[in-house]
Amino acid sequence: MADSPNAAAPALDAPGRPAEPSHAEDAMIEARGLAKTFKNKRGSVEAVRGLDVTVRRGEIVGFLGPNGAGKTTSLRMLTTLLDPTGGTAVVAGADLRREPAEVRRRIGYVAQAGGTDGACTVAEELITQAQLYRLGAAEARTRCATLLAQLDLDGLEQRLVKTLSGGQKRRLDIALGLVHAPRLVFLDEPTTGLDPQSRANLWTHVRKLRDELGTTVFLTTHYLDEADALCDRILIIDSGRIVAEGTPEELKHRISGDLVTVELQAERDTRSALDALRELDGVRDAALHAKALRLTVDSGAQRLMGIMRALDAANVPIASIQLAHPTLDDVFLTLTGRSLRDDSSGTAAPPDPTLQAGSDQRRAETDTTGSAR
Amino acid sequence: MNAVSVLRDTELIFRRQLRLALRNPAWLIIGITQPILYLALFGPLVKHFVSAPGAPADVAWRIFVPGLLVQLGLFGSLFVGFAIIAEWRAGVIERMRVTPVSRFALLFGRVLRDVIALLVQSTVLILTGLVMGLRAPLGGVLFALAFIAVLAISMSSLSYAVGLALKSEDALAPLLNSVAVPVLLLSGILLPISRQSAPTWLYDLSRINPFRYIVDAMREVFLGVYANSTVLWGVLVSLGLAFVCVMVGVRRFQIESG
């Protein structure tokens, strides 16, 4: 992809670029209090409850959250597909409510479920899409060829879309969203259904879009490794609200600390173990899971000795001790009381509520399971 | 959004839809044999029912064929909403709605394809009629085709709007049937409804059915009468209906959500 999109991009980006005041120049998305409540006969769903998001030019921002968190709904609002029931947003320099047509001209969007017609050929879809963005026929063909190469779809031009494999089709969806080299692109779970190699390729492609064209990317994902590896910044959304935001590193550090798991030899010692550890310097959090204590600790490696000494002093024999650096899954677990991996809240063992930092952000129904107290 | 880009967008959507339609041979075959079947299976009965004693035989055809044309237009165009549900489900509508393409073009490009399809079918029907004994002035036939085109614009716009609103074939099918059948019966398509032939209540009911005016006007033009109040009413009702239906359809493409 190194050179060809560069040739196309400036021509595309130049005409519509507004003369904005310099403070706004930097923000690609500026949403304030964006909200959506779906109403139907059976009641209403508050899918998104007051979203405040700022995304700067050239950022790759990930929207991370479980099923039903409101990711797709947020994206559909920001891309003019859904009317918000509350709030305002400026997207790519145009006001979402007042100038939706201008927003559409400037953004690309890849829907979670794609949007291709099985009876069309790959080339037809790409060229039509380019023309929908008002590219000329020759330019449309050039873009089509470029994108086919970039997304490893060479040789499939004349194939009917319905004959593509799931992963090929997903890559076509993505190509369609990028066909006009938008300065801001929304990707709703772009890598769902891709094999590991295609995922890695797509990550590389997304990074290149940013590095070489300065494209701003706003994507949603369920995959922690994806958010971790790809995103400059992550917004964690749960039940329609952003519950945390920061760089992957910040989030891991700020919310979880390191995780120390101490397995005791006898269950009867848990009480005294907890009492001994809770007072300890650097221990932010302690929770019980049967015979195991889960401690959230600042700079875990340096605290291990202290933890062992404290338990020794309290006459609690230890079976094993483990140190783990936090993953985004731990972050999610800490924030919402549920694991992101398995979306059913019951199977994940949530931390002890009474000892938990930020417990107000947790959903009430998950607070009861798994805790020893 | 200027007129040039609206036209360009409409052409773009129209060509895409036409290409997709032509790719499906079943659609072509059904589309062309249907009008022939209508005439071949129905036509022979008509003479006995419609023609007044002593009237020339081809008058029956001139009453019957315009009715069939409207019926073809009504049923052919009213059911295009099913296709839009499939497109919506595949995500195509939303993918297009997020581009700068004109909302009018999203509707009208599709509608134009349906108009062309119906005009082809109507031409087949008229040619078959000629073979079977229909005699009508060329001007009248062209006038009637214009009526059919406007009717197709109305019905397919409406059908797309309703299809996109309901998003369910299971809901669309009974709704369309429950509307189309009474409309058909009350329009005098099969048998003309006149003051003499119908009880007052039936006659009055038929007067509030827009199709009634269109069928009556088409029968006039088939007889070579172009400038009377029946034809004028037909033209006004056709255009009015088309205007309303297109507005409803464009609105649906603008606000479609969920």
Ligand SMILES: Nc1ncnc2c1ncn2[C@@H]1O[C@H](COP(=O)(O)OP(=O)(O)OP(=O)(O)O)[C@@H](O)[C@H]1O
């Ligand atoms: N058109 C709609 N009508 C009613 N409710 C809706 C509609 N669309 C979404 N919802 C509801 O809004 C909530 C948020 O849905 P949304 O699709 O935004 O979640 P998501 O975060 O994208 O989830 P996933 O990871 O499963 O894609 C869900 O409870 C969903 O059922």
Ligand SMILES: [Mg+2]
């Ligand atoms: Mg989603």
